[in-house]
Amino acid sequence: MNQAILFFATGAYLSYLPGWMWSKAGRVQKRGGEGFFGSLEGVLVSLLMPKNAKIFLMTLILGSLAAFWLCGKAEKIFGRHDDGRIILDEILGMMCAAFLLPHSPKAYLLAFLLFRIFDMFKVFPCNWFEKLPGGYGVVADDLCAGVMANLAAHLIL
Numbered sequence: 001m002n003q004a005i006l007f008f009a010t011g012a013y014l015s016y017l018p019g020w021m022w023s024k025a026g027r028v029q030k031r032g033g034e035g036f037f038g039s040l041e042g043v044l045v046s047l048l049m050p051k052n053a054k055i056f057l058m059t060l061i062l063g064s065l066a067a068f069w070l071c072g073k074a075e076k077i078f079g080r081h082d083d084g085r086i087i088l089d090e091i092l093g094m095m096c097a098a099f100l101l102p103h104s105p106k107a108y109l110l111a112f113l114l115f116r117i118f119d120m121f122k123v124f125p126c127n128w129f130e131k132l133p134g135g136y137g138v139v140a141d142d143l144c145a146g147v148m149a150n151l152a153a154h155l156i157l
Contacts, residue, residue: 005077010086011037011041014037015037042090042093042094042098060096060099069135071088072136075134092143093143096143096147097145101154106157107153114148117149126141
């Protein structure tokens with residue numbers, strides 16, 4: 001069961017790629033860049049979603065509900081809150097950022113950049129959501145950043 005939880009929470013183990021890359025580059029750093037890769041995976045998932053807004057929204061809602069539980073369990077397995085290897089939250093946050101945007105490279109690049117900014121800087125109210133316990137705190141701040149990025153992208157486009 002733990003392996004299935006980690007499979008989903010780590011984006012099919014994609015979050016281990018940055019650590020592997022750092023080790024191949026001869027760096028002692030074991031982590032860093034997981035959120036970037038999770039956001040890229042979120043772009044890919046968003047591009048693969050049907051253009052039907054209702055299906056996209058339902059997938060996002062059901063995925064978020066599952067992620068609250070999965071990410072909560074994963075952080076217990078890793079032994080720390082919001083461990084960097086948990087990237088399901090970035091995937092869903094990026095999907096929020098891409099929701100109802102045109103399927104164009106310009107729109108998705110803008111959503112990606114805005115999401116990364118809002119996610120990294122944890123602007124209010126996202127910083128408040130991060131303090132929630134368990135999987136709620138892991139996921140809710142990224143959903144907030146995704147919504148803010150989406151609104152900003154719609155204003156810019």
